[in-house]
Amino acid sequence: MVEAAITASDSLWQTIRSEAQRAAAADPVFGKAVASSILAHDDFVAALADLIGQRLGGGATERARFTSFSRDAFRGEPDLIEAAGQDLQAIARRDPAIADLLPPLLHYKGYVALQAWRVSNWLWRRDHRDAALLFQNEASNRLQVSIHPAAHIGSSVYLDHATGIVIGANVVIGDDVTILQNVSIGRRDELPARSPRIGSNVFIGSGATILGDISIGDFAKIGADTVVTSDVPAGCTAVGNPARLTNCPEPVAVA
Missing domain, CATH: 1.10.3130.10 (serine acetyltransferase, domain 1)
Known part of the structure; x- marks a missing residue:
């Protein structure tokens, strides 16, 4: 190795x-x-x-x-x-x-x-x-x-433009992820306080906010200025505030 x-x-x-x-x-x-x-x-x-x-x-x-x-x-x-x-x-x-x-x-x-x-x-x-x-x-x-030293980030990651990116402690980010400017990824004001887990080959658009004990699946896309506080399944696109799912490869059950 x-x-x-x-x-x-x-x-x-x-x-x-x-x-x-x-x-x-x-x-x-x-x-x-x-x-x-x-x-x-x-x-x-x-x-x-x-x-x-x-x-x-x-x-x-x-x-x-x-x-x-x-x-x-x-x-x-x-x-x-x-x-x-x-x-x-x-x-x-x-x-x-x-x-x-x-x-x-x-x-x-x-x-x-x-x-x-x-x-x-x-x-x-x-x-x-x-x-x-x-x-x-x-x-x-x-x-x-600002990326907390206790975050976990994979390889082949691209911080595009980068100004205003904030990644909190214990956030997990996979391989081949692209993150644009003014993105915030971190914990919510809840107990126990846990951080998001971002899969591989994910695209996160400018101004997006991803908060809490949630998972973003592989190959998902997060649109610009989207606020995500619940899971995004693999391959889906999340847009809006609050986020709604679209272009999912398989039907997603609505809670």
Whole structure:
């Protein structure tokens, strides 16, 4: 498993470096930024850790601290860097505005926020709670994305535009999920307080709110500004406030 993750990240890194070399050759001015962000590093871990440090740290000391934590996380758990690579490739597949890996790596704040969360979750699982919450706080302040370190998020996840995304503690999100801006996913004011469970291949439109002890099934779609407080079966589309179900692959019984 570890060797496979390292091999995949090496292959991805060579693709990113090739794109960076072409960009630097095509534009000498932009090339300086590319060289410092990508070509100055030996591998994907070093480049991504440095990018997280740049985006979250306000000064040299803070940047160094965030970079160090990130590098330790990615090298300590290679599956994290494998997931980071899958997240990056998912953007290239789903975003019609781009076809390469370099632009989202350098410029998509949702991507950086998600990788910062992966580091914070690594810290949280090792009981470094203060450091984990520091990552969440700075990602919220600087990137306008707040993901609690105790959330559970799969791979190939795309936070599109990303501004205003809030994901609470113990939320579960599967693989291949796309989440647009201003989405809130978290607990309701009820006891016991439990968080939503989002399946795989789910699309969540801008401004949607998903709350409480509910499940969103695989391949479901949540429309823009929809408020969801009850289960959405697999393959269904939920729209409106309160949410109503449509386009379900099978008839759904109404309670």
